[in-house]
Amino acid sequence: xIYYDQDADLTVLDGKTIVFLGFGNQGAAQAQNLxxxxxxxxNIIIANREDxxxxxxxxxxxxxxxxxxxxxxxxxVVFLLIPDQVQPRIxxxxxxxxxxxxxxxxxxxxxxxxxxxLKFKRSQDVVMVAPRMIxxxxxxxxxxxxxxxxxxxxxxxxxxxxxxIALALxxxxxxxxxxxxxSSVYEETAMDLMAEQALWPNIIMLFREGFNVLKEAGCSDExxxxxxxxxxxxxxxxxxxxxxxxxxxxxxxxTVSQYGQLSGALKLDGIAAREHFKNILYNQILNGKFTKExxxxxxxxxxxxxxxxxxxxxxxxxxxxxxxxxxxxxxxxADMLKQ
Ligand code: NDP
Numbered sequence: 001x002i003y004y005d006q007d008a009d010l011t012v013l014d015g016k017t018i019v020f021l022g023f024g025n026q027g028a029a030q031a032q033n034l035x036x037x038x039x040x041x042x043n044i045i046i047a048n049r050e051d052x053x054x055x056x057x058x059x060x061x062x063x064x065x066x067x068x069x070x071x072x073x074x075x076x077v078v079f080l081l082i083p084d085q086v087q088p089r090i091x092x093x094x095x096x097x098x099x100x101x102x103x104x105x106x107x108x109x110x111x112x113x114x115x116x117x118l119k120f121k122r123s124q125d126v127v128m129v130a131p132r133m134i135x136x137x138x139x140x141x142x143x144x145x146x147x148x149x150x151x152x153x154x155x156x157x158x159x160x161x162x163x164x165i166a167l168a169l170x171x172x173x174x175x176x177x178x179x180x181x182x183s184s185v186y187e188e189t190a191m192d193l194m195a196e197q198a199l200w201p202n203i204i205m206l207f208r209e210g211f212n213v214l215k216e217a218g219c220s221d222e223x224x225x226x227x228x229x230x231x232x233x234x235x236x237x238x239x240x241x242x243x244x245x246x247x248x249x250x251x252x253x254x255t256v257s258q259y260g261q262l263s264g265a266l267k268l269d270g271i272a273a274r275e276h277f278k279n280i281l282y283n284q285i286l287n288g289k290f291t292k293e294x295x296x297x298x299x300x301x302x303x304x305x306x307x308x309x310x311x312x313x314x315x316x317x318x319x320x321x322x323x324x325x326x327x328x329x330x331x332x333x334a335d336m337l338k339q
Pocket of ligand 1: 024027051052080081083084107131133134
């Protein structure tokens, strides 16, 4: 089901105090959109530590509360928009104990709700309004009067009004203009983590191996980098796929290319890939294995340098021949790339 503006009643938010926990990518965009839709500024509070994000919120005219407990006490609706890995600690320990019994909590990602990492009371509403866009696009598309793709769901209906609130919040941030797609934290988490842990790792691996084989066959670094991604051809292909169709966009390519791509793809049975994807979905994602592993490194994610596990992975990735070659190309062509 797809929900449009006319399905959402903004009056369910009348008189409610709406607290944004976090004023980063999504928080800054969604709070400004909500205010521009007509939610009074006096009814919006930005809860943020005293730093540059808080300063930005103040500059944009918002009421900022540095004391999270005080913000929690007055909230009727909470947009939980701090990074996923810190939500359980901050929400469960500081925010949740002070929240009203009938508060509505809105997440922008299904992860922590699906894996039951957040503590809610049965009487509270838990909804998801998850834009499929980075925050700057959520804001710029709203300003252009356009919508953006978004998933919406009511996960826990403590008050009997959860779906109405989810739809009003979706409309408030501008998501029902294009149509907010009915979804669930299960669906959002499964798709998001599958893309991150199966689809894109395979695409990175295919580029890495394709690069290695063509390099061994005598192709130059410059030619390979431009052929494979620096020309932006892959970006254009994906844009055409979104605009015209995943298969239909092939018609823009030469006949040699169309024949090669289609006959090649149809020859690959995909059985090994399907088994690999199923293994990742069931034995790494849905069974909570990845979540357990990720929770164990959470404290290290704020460390600098190689003490941070993500930086360790970046260091390893930089060792790939593809990355080394690209660094050489970018340094040799620095002047040209500046233009
Ligand atoms: P950001 O990384 O932009 O969040 C930054 C905000 O979180 C700032 O207000 C920051 O304030 C606060 N914050 C960070 N660490 C802490 C901490 N330890 N304690 C308290 N506050 C903290 O987050 P995003 O906007 O990227 O993500 C928010 C949610 O939106 C997530 O659930 C994410 O999955 C979802 N989402 C994100 C998308 C994206 O494009 N980024 C797209 C769709 C959904 P300060 O550091 O000052 O405390």
